[in-house]
Amino acid sequence: MWRIRIHGRGGQGIKTASQILGSAGFYSGFQAQDFPLYGAERRGAPVIAFTRVSEDPILERGPISSPDIILIGDETLLNDPQSAPLCGAEPSTVVFVNSAQVPEVLSQKFSVTTTNLTDLCFQYLNHRTVYSSALSAVGARLLGNIELECLLRAVEDELIQQGISSQLLQGNLDLAREIFEMIQPVAVSQREEKGLTAKPLVFPSQLPVVDGAPIILDPGNMALRKTGNWRVERPEIDYEKCNNCLICYARCPDGVIGVAPDGRPEIDYDHCKGCLICALECPGHFIHTVKETGTFP
Ligand code: SF4
Numbered sequence: 001m002w003r004i005r006i007h008g009r010g011g012q013g014i015k016t017a018s019q020i021l022g023s024a025g026f027y028s029g030f031q032a033q034d035f036p037l038y039g040a041e042r043r044g045a046p047v048i049a050f051t052r053v054s055e056d057p058i059l060e061r062g063p064i065s066s067p068d069i070i071l072i073g074d075e076t077l078l079n080d081p082q083s084a085p086l087c088g089a090e091p092s093t094v095v096f097v098n099s100a101q102v103p104e105v106l107s108q109k110f111s112v113t114t115t116n117l118t119d120l121c122f123q124y125l126n127h128r129t130v131y132s133s134a135l136s137a138v139g140a141r142l143l144g145n146i147e148l149e150c151l152l153r154a155v156e157d158e159l160i161q162q163g164i165s166s167q168l169l170q171g172n173l174d175l176a177r178e179i180f181e182m183i184q185p186v187a188v189s190q191r192e193e194k195g196l197t198a199k200p201l202v203f204p205s206q207l208p209v210v211d212g213a214p215i216i217l218d219p220g221n222m223a224l225r226k227t228g229n230w231r232v233e234r235p236e237i238d239y240e241k242c243n244n245c246l247i248c249y250a251r252c253p254d255g256v257i258g259v260a261p262d263g264r265p266e267i268d269y270d271h272c273k274g275c276l277i278c279a280l281e282c283p284g285h286f287i288h289t290v291k292e293t294g295t296f297p
């Protein structure tokens with residue numbers, strides 16, 4: 001069995017990537033299983049998805065703690081302790097990072113492949129952060145036992161179910177094909193089965209709803225949740241041109257643009273989650289965007 005874990009952020013198509021990879025494996029004659037894991041948070045929050053592909057029936061369930069392949073759609077997650085994408089990786093684990101640079105710090109420990117998927121997605125989809133086809137193509141190619149035709153069939157089937165336009169579907173197919181032909185397959189070793197045995201049923205005791213439900217009881221603690229690390233692209237105000245109209249201040253849905261004593265808008269980067277609505281709303285287009293990187297020293 002091959003176990004693949006995919007890391008990214010809400011809105012990047014991580015769940016769909018695991019579905020496409022599972023379907024591509026199934027169309028190639030394997031058994032397949034795929035599912036995501038994420039909380040109740042919004043676009044930008046860390047997301048994990050899992051795919052198992054096997055020649056035999058898959059009896060294993062639950063999250064993959066020791067993957068054979070890790071696909072990381074957003075390199076900034078490497079610095080995120082909540083995501084911890086390298087958790088459970090071993091020297092034999094094949095790690096892929098969507099990055100323009102080779103992370104030497106990782107290649108000393110793992111078999112690492114990188115490609116700048118962000119630029120390729122922009123080229124084919126006119127969008128920088130939708131990685132469903134791109135990451136599934138990387139995974140299929142790294143596995144080395146999935147045919148290109150099966151991958152493209154899976155991309156088509158999964159994206160048509162999502163109501164995608166024919167033009168965008170063609171862009172996804174072309175993107176998947178280019179990435180599949182660009183990535184070099186790696187000999188991914190299958191882990192030995194770990195002698196799974198059924199455990200006795202456990203009946204957890206139920207807490208009262210106030211203790212057991214995911215609700216925040218302390219007032220005024222929103223500032224402690226630093227959503228700035230969800231950001232994929234950072235808005236930067238061009239103060240040479242900004243005329244202090246403060247439309248960005250009014251439009252920011254998270255209220256993280258404040259007003260400095262001299263009347264200038266100021267972005268609180270600890271909490272700006274990178275929706276880029278401010279850049280769209282600025283009448284003079286004086287807010288430009290910069291991709292967040294800097295994970296590697
Ligand atoms: S990108 Fe702009 S609008 Fe969005 S949260 Fe950040 S400052 Fe607010």
Ligand code: SF4
Binds near residue numbers: 237247281282
């Ligand atoms: S909307 Fe644009 S011009 Fe107006 S304050 Fe914001 S950055 Fe400046």
